[in-house]
Amino acid sequence: MNNLKTALETLANGFGGEIFMPGDSGFDDARAVWNAMIDRRPAIIARCRNTDDVIASVKLAGTRNLPIAIRGGGHNVAGHAVCDEGVMIDLSLMRGVDVDTVRRVAIVEGGTLWRDVDAATQAHGLATPGGLISDTGVAGLALSGGIGWLRAQHGLSIDNLVAADVVTANGALIRASADENSDLLWALKGGGGNFGVVVRFEFALHPIGPEVMFAAPIYALDDGPGPIRAWREFLARHGDRVGSLCEFSTAGGEDFPEKYWGKRVYTLACVYNGDAAEGETLLQPLRELGTMVADFSGRMDYCDVQQLFDTLMPSGDFRCYWKARYLTDLTDEMIDLAMQNAKAAPSDNTLSSLWNFGGATARVPTEETAFGDRSMGWMYSLDGVWSDPGEDTANIAWARDGWTASERFGHHGRVYLNFPGHGEDGAALTRTSFGSNYQRLVEIKTKYDPENRFRFNQNIAPEA
Template identity: 80%
Template sequence: MLIAQCRTAGDVQTAVKLAVARDLPIAIRGGGHNVVGHAVCNDGVMIDLSLMRGVTVDASARVAKVQGGALWRDVDVATQEHGLATPGGLISDTEVAGLTLSGGIGWLRAQHGLSIDNLNAADVVVADGTLIHTTADENPELLWALLGGGGNFGVVVQFEFALHPIGPEVMFAAPIYLVEDGPEPIRAWRDFLVKHGDRVGSLCEFSTAAGEDFPKKHWGKRVFTLACVYNGDAAEGEALLQPLRELGEMSTDFSGRMNYCDVQQFFDTLMPAGDFRCYWKARYLTDLTDEMIDLALANAMAAPSDNSLSSLWNFGGTTAKVAADATAFGDRSMGWMYSLDRVWSNPGDDEANIAWSREGWANSERFGHHGRAYLNFAGHGEDNAALTRTSFGPNYDRLVEIKTKYDLQNRFRFNQNIAPET
């Protein structure tokens, strides 16, 4: 494998042209956060964007221009200097490119949608080495494909995001309850979000209590966190979210008004870069029924690794208002998502952890939303073709046409691949 560490769009063009001249496939490394290994390839060219992390903010226009190798912490720090933000991920060392191109689900989705819903423009090096600027008016079909279609269409060397007034202080609620105490807090949380999901981005995350932040008597026990960020005034959010902190005896409570950047980094310690072996898989749910909640609790109790996570995410608000054909991402009518995020250390435990995730995935199928999945969490790509086609639904054929136009030889195929017409 040849690694091209690029500093400019021109460097990326040179690397792509080299790959074409030698008839080699191309892998793209943004921040290296994806666990599938799509950033590397055998007998090909890796385009490494990790040196391209610049962020430029135009506060008056409420726009940020972000280079293709930037991490979300780079964006958050730069935009918060102006009291602005755009929807990003929940882990600050997630790369902007990978998260955005497959949708981008973060804390601000209730008021401001997914990351793609805030992508106004992009500069893309396509498979023949051409640098293309794309907006709603200029090369619009390429921008449409980037809004959820993944890394299939080229190397995005710059993103342009819309920004919104957020922070510096936001209300973050994180009451933590014991799994063994039963599902009632989760059911109350679900009902609360049905009423307030247009203002609250939230997830119920299952994990294991450990460390001084928890009572010693709870160490090693399975817990769940009802994590919420109010998408608005912190004081207003504190009052609204208070009932979630009164659903029974808590193990502990991390709730409070916080700096937005601190909230964006709150979960970083759960997924330290490069420390663990991982397998992540997530499916959309039509509804969050009592039966699905019971299944999620049972799966959490049976997890083979104390480091592993699983979670239930809400949708609604601005995210749900986008038409299915407005972005490549597709249908927004799913109400929830179930994610199984296996994390472990010992290679000898690979089989047990991956099997646990796949079993949980299979058992939750009956609650799924037309078989669709969040393609940023797609396992290790073992069912790539079928899962990709199903997840894009009616948008798939249009994506194939655009892929054929911009990447006929499928140079960019290390992803949830959309194959060109042959």
């Protein structure tokens, strides 16, 4: 096996990063990802420091006929960042962010976390749509869509992707933009890590913050669905300016009155995509829908909002299984089902949520991005989170059962591919999720990765 390390160093003419193999000190730490359930052993881990290291790693995989896993932030719940018996390309040393204030573009390296992007862009009063947890990797979240707080006014992460530099399966570095390899740029807008290693992204920026309005009134599950139904009607009127979700969780700790500890609750979490003072007035009715368990609403720094959920999901601490599906509409029956599922969750760490769409997200035509159809009104996510391996079966069954039960409310069988469980539903679910765009994605995959070297993802198989 050591000849793999030698081959990589030779190929790179002095590899600039770090190399780990089974038995090396640091190998187990290097292969660990955010979900504690994932336990895979690559043949070699290439922790790259620059683009040349990435090219060398891809070429090594080609010469040895090895598959490639790509680690950005390592946050994907299915553990796509790490593989068995392949080459794990780790971009965690590549976290540079440059902000071009004239063009309003952020130039972001492939291993960057969203907190890096937020800090760099907010220094200039700018932002691009990211996720809800700041230690998520930019690459993994963005390439499969990227659903965050700013989606109402500025769309998904992919709607702001203007260019990318990509190392393809043959070790070539190419640029994907509107003017060069535009088919590849289209595929990157929702097609995941199927087409190569993105070593550099360019995202459009928008004036945001530094202060935004965040509303988070919390209501008791036992008090019924009234506030959720009122929230639904509120978003029907204001969903073009409000990114929101209703999150079901378990109250605990000193932030909550003691009488609610251990009780199931739901939070109507919203970020107003505009002036903070205007948002405070607009969102006030959501804080007057009944007796609140607690209220974490207020004007706050945008970077702080982006990190509010970080403590719920510390890296490597929990075992996780997440499933999500798009919903055509949010009916009373679907709300009731979500409440029943939340009440039945076997772990107090588990979350589930209802997300709104509309606004800028909905205005993008199906054929404009690989992501496809934008006519879904909502998304339902079941995020199983627990600690004891002995409870794996119960927690996975809860998430899958709830996901299956919600199918009758689904939107053409489509799902959010960043929340794929452990990827066990395979090609059929991937094909359905891309809908009419799937065949074009197959053609682009065949062009850039004919041997399916990049297959640790929601895989789009090339033509035979």
